[in-house]
Amino acid sequence: HSPFSRVVTHPFVAAGIFIGSLWAFYFTDLVRWSMYEHLGHEWMVIHFLISGYLFVMSLVGIDPVPYRLPYPGRLITLIAVMAMHAFFGIAIMMQEGLMVAEWFGSMGRTWGPTPMEDQYLGGGIAWSIGEIPTLIVAITVAIQWSRDDTKVQRRGDRHADRTGDAELEEYNAQLAALAERDARQAAREG
Template sequence: VGTSIAYIVAFVDLRRRGDRWPVLRLISWLIGMVFLIYVTSGGPRVYGEVQFSSHMIEHMLLVMLVPLPMVLGAPITMLMRATKARRDGSAGVREWVLWLVHTPYLRFFAHPIVASVNFAGSLIVFYYSGIMYYALDTHIGHELMIAHFLGAGYLFAQALIGIDPGVKRPAYPLRLVMLLVTMAFHAFFGISLMSSNVLIAGDWFGNIGADWGYTAIEDQQLGGGIAWGIGEFPTLFVAIMVAVQWAKSSDREAKRIDRRENRTDDAELRAYNEMLASMAERDSKLDHRRR
């Protein structure tokens, strides 16, 4: 709630001083905050402690859905636009956030390849190493799970469709490859849960004692189907966003080239044509000498 209020205040301040800030970014950030509150305080959070399938809904929404509108809200860029840099050598919110964004630690985890491996590999480590039990049994464990997977999803989305500083993003074709490979891994993870007969966190889910009308292993297999299926819509959305950004980038590059040619009166094109003419003249002289 506090970050939403701060974002709205910054948005209003920018508009009052005549600066432009897209309303869609404000809406995106607020949608992300609403999603985050629901996932961490609503039904998925409550039932996620007693049902593996509900836990998987919480997890997938947290890592795949919530970060997308947050990233599109461009909070770091908003912070830089809305606050002034301090001139007295002291450090305020702006300075601390920018320092954090550019630390080697965060830049390492924000690297597209590292972000992709963390995004996909964390699933295996979390569910198959026994760590999940501590996220269920302790409050701090659950909060750390939320922080980690929200951060992993945010950094992955930032590498693909973000505009904030601190990330060296790959070319657009490579972004699509990253997305497809990572989502294929997610699908493999979901299928492995669907076909497994070994209960994850069996000491917890196996001892709940509630009669849901299906067994704990059947609920886990349902969770595998959720892990596989729930990622389809965010994946499609991200793919469309990458394609749109790619098209806009190409259009901006074309306009930039046009402006440069107008400033130089097509100097590069004239030089290229003169080079071709020179080569043609040289070839003509060589042919004449041979004759």
């Protein structure tokens, strides 16, 4: 319930943290810090775990949050983030130089693909396989949406049973009045 929690659990803020930190981490010296310093590596793991958790919680979490998008908004947000994540993977694949070249380029590995091929493969994995969790979240949103529609319909049915369909009767009376008015107007004009 803290003001900080209200901000970071907002779906757009959580999405921005999730996707923005991915770009900020891999295209700044933060990636180098995580290679050379144990604290940097631990920070990276914790940060991406928390940012991913906040993003998924804002879409499909069962814990109450101050604001949750309606289901179509959740799917649109998820698709937008998925597109930015895919573009991130393509950007890694299209890099002409090796990221943290002094680290990966000096490993002296004589087997397997070259460091540039590894980087290209890593970008491809981020682009393709990285979308599997997105698909799982999208399916979860769709299931929750379906269940919510069922709950809303049942709630409406129970309300109609309790009130004797008063809303339906009122609506039908309104339609009958409109039809009667139209018939009188047609009789006067005809």
